[in-house]
Amino acid sequence: MGSDFYFPYSDSKFTAFSVDNNEGYQSAASIRIDVPNDNDPEGAYAGGIFRIDGAGRDLTEYDALTFWAKASQGVTIGELGFGEDFLENRFVATRTDISIGTNWSKYIVPIPDPSKLTQERGMLRYAAGTQGTGGAGYTLWIDELKFEKLGTIAQPRPSIVNGQDVTASSFTGVTTPVTDLMQTFNIASAGDVSVVAAPAYFEFNSSDTNVATVDASGIISVITSGTSEITATLGENDASGSITINSLGNFILAPTPTRSPANVISIFSDTYTNVPVDFYNGFWEPFQTTLSADFVVNGDNILNYTNFNFVGNQFANPTVDATEKSNLHLNMYIPGSVPAGLDFLISIVDFGPDQVDGGGDDTRQQVFFNSSDFTADTWATLEIPITLTQRNNIGLIIYETVNFSVLPNFYLDNIYFYGEPTSPTTAAATPSDAASNVISLYSDAYTDVAVDTFRTPWSSTPTVLTDEVVAGDNIKKYTSLGFAGIETISSTVDASAMTHLRIDTWSANYSSFAIKLVDLGADNTIGTPDDSEHEITISNPATGQWVSHDIPLTDFTGLLNTSNIGQYIIVAQPFESADVYIDNLYFRN
Secondary structure, eight states: OOSSOEEEOTTSOTTOEEEETTOOSSSSOEEEEEEOOTTOTTOSSEEEEEEOSTTOBOOTTOOEEEEEEEESSOEEEEEEEEOOOSSOOTTOEEEEEEEEOSSOEEEEEEOSOGGGOSSBOEEEEEEEOOTTTTTOOEEEEEEEEEEEOOSOEEEEEEESGGGOEEEEEEOTTEEEEOOOOEEEEEETTTEEEEEEEOGGGOEEEESOTTTEEEOTTOEEEEOSSEEEEEEEEETTEEOBOEEEEEEOSOOOOOOOOOSOGGGEEEEEOSSSOBOOOSBSOOOOTTTOOOEEOOEEETTEEEEEEESOSEEEEEOOTTOBOOTTOOEEEEEEEOOSOOOTTOEEEEEEEEOTTTTOTTSSOOEEEEEEEEGGGOOTTSEEEEEEEOOOSOOSSEEEEEEEEOTTOOOOOEEEEEEEEEOOOSSOSSOOOOOOSOGGGEEEEEOTTSOBOOOSBSSOTTSOTTOEEEEEEETTEEEEEEEEESEEEEEOOTTOBOOTTOOEEEEEEEESSOSEEEEEEEEOTTTTOTTSTTOEEEEEEEESOOSSSOEEEEEEGGGOTTOOOOSSEEEEEEEEESTTOEEEEEEEEEEEO
């Protein structure tokens, strides 16, 4: 096989494999796998691949991988197969949950389609844990490992989606894999044997490629609205099972989060880096019915729960310390219609100091939502203030319907904890525009022109202006900003040679920010007929961080002149309820 042929999985115990020179099947040596205890610090299971060097072997004349095996006790091995080479992994085939006893017995892994294996390097793959032994380790021996032409591999019966005819609603831009790919044979000595077969063994077909296509990897891409049936063949045999895609057309994604990553602990979002998550659907038996049919729309991953009754997102390794976070945010979408009488419960569970679910020191917060909180086919934004006294070991979020209400299907996105700072702790980025190209009203980076006032008497009464210093940088703070006037009437600004207005803003909670420019016209007098003005509104600016607004002056379409600018009016929403900090207010070209 070469000098370097064993490659363990990265999270397995690296030293599990060895050669036993005292044990073998009708021989003096065999492969020895020492499966570790589930609490072994070097790895909780044994797993890896055996790969040959060079171009690979031609296996087209064989029909099965065979080997003899026994274990130190009766065990069930999770996965045994071939075709994984840590390169393309194109033709992986795996038998799952193989029972192995304490006496040597022969085992067979049928090849789904030998004609595909012209240059195969992956000779064996395995994954063995302690799920059936109460966490106790054991030893597995393998001998006489080889590919054979048995001639008894018969009655091929390939299948996709477990042989079921499935109908799925979808949207334009969604990509989703064809799942549960199997090949089943009858083996004279062992009855029916099924292997999980890689997509490359199959040929996939779409009944209407204008609606949906399916590539060689079994990835379905929805193109437009309509209906298409996805089927497959393996060799000369039609696969049982099909997927009928009913595309409903365009899908509106959840709002893209704008909070600073520094203030977020993300569980599920493409906008942020997610913490390690144990599962998004634990399939808790025996009472859970919820299934997952997650999908991707134009690169955005969506959690899709079907046949729903309850489900959990667990992130216990490690747990989340949300001590500095004030809220849980998530976006939820109910397709079709919102059930009348919906009673939906979200529970946030802290595992306590022992960091174990159900360890006796857990605490939980429960928040209820009902039908009025949702609109069908629309993303709802759920903001949940965290009231847990103990929140430094949060490990689980549970979703469930209660009081006999029913919700068959919903989507989730952007699940994260966050805490918004109430004031900036860092300075705005230092501007890089050359001073010769700038007319500055307020910036430590430039020499400012004369400004009459940064808060006119006619500004909103609750709005208070103070000067602040953050990280050595001077900034203006407008507390409870409704509207505030800034004036250069005594010496108006000639911005006719400038192309942009720049202003940096920071707020913990504004939903919009607007700035109006007023030019005094040729008479250079406020309140006369030749004045002109225009206001620009920035909706949903990022909160909890400095935002640089670089606005082309051509966007101020109502501004007839820019040679005598004398007023700059800033406005925030929610009105008189947001504190706004500003810096680096200047014109540039």
